[in-house]
Amino acid sequence: MHTIPLDTIIKQTIEEFTLETQIIDNNEKGGGLTPSRLHPGTMLDGRYLIQSMVGRGGMAGVYCARDMHFPNTVKLVAVKEMMIQTDDSFIRDSILTNFEREANILGGLSHPCIPHIADYFTKGDRSYLILEYIHGRDLEKVLGETEGFLLEKVVIKWASEICDVLNYLHSFKPQPIIFRDIKPSNIMIDENNHVFLVDFGIARVFEVGVKGTMIGTEGFSPPEQYRGEASPQADIYSLGATLHYLMTKVDPREEPPFTFHERKIKKFNPNVSEDFENIIDRAIQYKPEERYKNIMEMKFDLDRILLGDRQEAKTLKSANGIIAKLSTDIFSVKPVWIFECEDEIRNSPYYHDDVVYIGAYDRNLYAINAGNGKMLWKTPTDGGIASKPAILGQSIFIGSEDQNLYALSIKNGSVLWAYRTDDPIRSSPRIHNKVVYIGSDDGYLHAVSSDSGRALWKTEAAGPVRSTVLIENDRLYFGCETGEFYCMDLSGEIKWRNKSKRAVTSSPAIFQEEVIFTSVEGHLYALDKKSGWIIWRFRMQKGSISSPLIVKDYVYVGSADGYFYCVDAFRPLEKWKYKTEGQIAGSPALYEDNIYFGSTDGNLYCLDSANGRMVWKYKTDGPITGTPVLFNHMLYIGSVDHKLYAIKV
Amino acid sequence: MKKQNAITHYQVAFAQSIGKQRDHNEDSIFINTGLTCDHAGGKPFGLFIVADGMGGYVAGEAASAAAVRAVSVSIFKSVLIPYVKDTMNESQISLHEAMEKSIKEAQSAVITSAPGGGTTIITALILNSQVTLAHIGDSRAYFIGHDGSIVYLTKDHSVIQKMIDVGEITEDEAHSHPNRNYLYKAIGQDQSVTADIVTHVFRNDSRLMLCSDGLWGVVNEKKMIKIVSKAGNIQSACDQLVSEANKAGGPDNISVIIVESRENPT
Secondary structure (H helix, E strand, O other): OOOOOHHHHHHHHHHHHOHHHHHHHHHHHHOOOOOOOOOOOOEEOOOEEEEEEEEEEOOEEEEEEEEOOOOOOOOEEEEEEEEOOOOOHHHHHHHHHHHHHHHHHHHOOOOOOOOOEEEEEEEOOEEEEEEEOOOEEEHHHHHHOOOOOOOHHHHHHHHHHHHHHHHHHHOOOOOOEEOOOOOHHHEEEEOOOOEEEOOOOOOEEOOOOOOOOOOOOOOOOOHHHHHOOOOHHHHHHHHHHHHHHHHHOOOHHHOOOOOHHHOOHHHHOOOOOHHHHHHHHHHOOOOHHHOOOOHHHHHHHHHHHHHOOOOOOOEEEOOOOOEEEOOHHHOOOOEEEEEEOOOOOOOOOEEEOOEEEEEOOOOEEEEEEOOOOOEEEEEEOOOOOOOOOEEEOOEEEEEOOOOEEEEEEOOOOOEEEEEEOOOOOOOOOEEEOOEEEEEOOOOEEEEEEOOOOOEEEEEEOOOOOOOOOEEEOOEEEEEOOOOEEEEEEOOOOEEEEEEOOOOOOOOOEEEOOEEEEEOOOOEEEEEEOOOOOEEEEEEOOOOOOOOOEEEOOEEEEEOOOOEEEEEEOOOOOEEEEEEOOOOOOOOOEEEOOEEEEEOOOOEEEEEEOOOOOEEEEEEOOOOOOOOOEEEOOEEEEEOOOOEEEEEEO | OOOOOOEEEEEEEEEEEOOOOOOOOOEEEEEEEEEEEEOOEEEEEEEEEEEEEOOOOOOHHHHHHHHHHHHHHHHHHHHHHHHHHOOOOOOOOOHHHHHHHHHHHHHHHHHHHOOOOOEOEEEEEEEOOEEEEEEEOOOEEEEEEOOOOEEEOOOOOEHHHHHHHOOOOOHHHHHOOOOOOOEOOOEOOOOOOOOEEEEEEOOOOEEEEEEOHHHHOOOOHHHHHHHHHHOOOHHHHHHHHHHHHHHOOOOOOEEEEEEEEEEEOO
16 A cells, blocks of 8 residues: 655646546646746737736746737736647647637626637637736736735635636626636736636536536646536536635645545634635535535525625625525414413423424413414413423323423313322423323422322432423433433332533434434533433534434434534534524424424524525514424414414425 | 343454455554343444555654544443443433544544554444444445345545445546545544444345455455355355455455344353
8 A cells, every 4th residue: 555645646647537638747847848938029910919918827928918009008918828839630629629718608608707809810830819918927926916815705705706606607698607716816816806718718608408628726626527528517616616715725726626525614714704615615515416506596695794784684786687586584484373472481382183282481381273272271370381392192291391291181271180299390291101200490300190190209400401302212311400411210219320521401302323412511412322322412502402403324413503404414514504683492393304493593494405595485473493393284383473384495 | 021122232243354466464453342231131342443554654653543442432431331320411422523532532643653554444333223433434334134135334535435426437437547545534644534424224034244344345345246246154254255356356454344143142
């Protein structure tokens, strides 16, 4: 076994798969093939007086020249010269085709951020493009000459302008144009700090389903470009890769391909805001479908940081007059019915047999017709209800801050029995084998007969138990407010305990051999369910009381940091996250591939579970702290605005 | 009288060979399997490591040995000793964090004691019925099922694997590709190196196999499965695998460890 330097590896890889690169490399290595430059003072085509060489690469040279058709004024142009020094007709044709493609594409474009083409012609073994001269530097130079890091706001402004110009290209008629080679050296910044996109040498007209040769720049090109595919998502990736480079100064050409996720931006440059990091992260996703759907979606997020407006999406007018309008009014989500209680709803509804049951801080447990929102009955307790009901047979069980666990008839709400604990109950009941398990602020987990309300046992925890018990394979798992997490058997004997630094209020979930829960200390924990040993923990920015939902191989959970996270269940690796403007205290629900949850910003969110993109959101008149329940294409959610909403999904 | 369940523990076998074309062994391995069994039940554990030193370096064998020593000592300190002592406290780090820490320690051990050397590493840490793997390079871990199934638990940090990922070449083409040994990640080759760490349930119907590329590079998947599922026991499987690699020319050092779970009724 042996290793070789990475740049050599990359070079070899490219050489095998990139015809264009191979041609350039061979010429560079050829030495004798290096063509002579145009010297200052040379008059080209009887019109362009060469002033200086401004760039050179492979077979191309770029010169600054004066257009002598304007003798009384100094009008500068950029002359791009392409040398064709080969006898191989295939290579010659290929170079000429590229050159003409660039000329033709540029000739058809009109955008303030794309240099105008004035002319193109061929003289002997050289072809020339005459372009508008941009007074400025390319981003590679800008970055190289910057001490420390570039300012985020400046980079975001440039990125937003690049989005504009890419949007112009991607929406070009009759067919979209894919630039395919976004990288710092192809982006010029002029004297007025505006962006220009230069070098359309490999841009191509996008035809759906047509595969092309892999070209682009290693490190900046997306994986699918290696397969010869070019779509707008390729430019989004390359822009993301460019931004990653600009913010970290870590050159992706010197790193293993497609390893951006191993180089978190903040690790290199802690000044980068999380919002910007998220935008870049989304743009450089390995799979095209997990990136932004289109460039304007990316621009929208960038502009949102610039505007500092995190409350409401706004209508944004971009430099070239393209309007991106994203606001909540585009979501035609309307409740089918709304039921109003007399006080806040902080907990979660329960659906059973066409009836929705919900407790409120007005002390009542309500039974509401799920179809029309009409109240069937309500039963008062002597305290606010923070607990979600559970049903067994014809009985419904609910805890109250009046310290009681109640069993009521689901028919009319009459009280069947009440079991009193020594402090308020804020945990929710769970039922297994005719035993109701519920925690209390008295610091005990109580096991109560569901038939009679008789105490079976109670086991002391280190603090108030507000976490709802999880029952699996004859084991009970729950946390308490002093941070302990317990595993007990069905007789209340503690099998193991673990301790986190702060309260465990969330209810656990099981993934294979692990029990997963959040802590107010700010971690999502995965413990070995046999020993309580910590397998992994995922750091969130703030604590969480949101209970995780596990679907397939992913954990979905919210946090007080405002983010909703999707984390790989096999390792503490974030798949995606979504930022809300409030805290997420409730838990998510999954229905037909979408994730639903509420935030204290008052919104109910619907996200695509695969990538975290918002499908819609609905604003209630108060914070949402409960969990939605979904059944038969209907969603039910309570809000602190006193209302229970029924929404068709 | 309390009901007693079966106690699971892990059995292990291994085999190693210099191969037919090398004059010294640059692979290092580590094996430890244990069980604590008391009134609360049995708590099996195990730590298994294969490291493959870089052949292009004089310090190849020193690098793999230093890495294995550093990782095993680190895991014993941060996980196995507290696990056996049953002392879990607030400052207890997670298994994934312990694995990360051990890799960092291996990195500095290699840089200090085998400068210029490099090594791959695959570490398997088993606690109860879960196995946590940390890997760097192209030494591999598989589950080989009694039913003839195979699950790849690691993905090589090799250029060839990247090319497979992006669909440039197929798995079959990779076997004969001239660049198949080029790694872009190895311990000792960079100032910072991050391992892929993942936890899986140890499947009762499967055996866990760790090996260096001296085995998988010359014995294909079908043959591996056939040998492992037909061998009378795991030691015989290890011996046959090594002999098969040598029959195929033995171009590199060969190391293989196979672990299986056993249930002892109590």
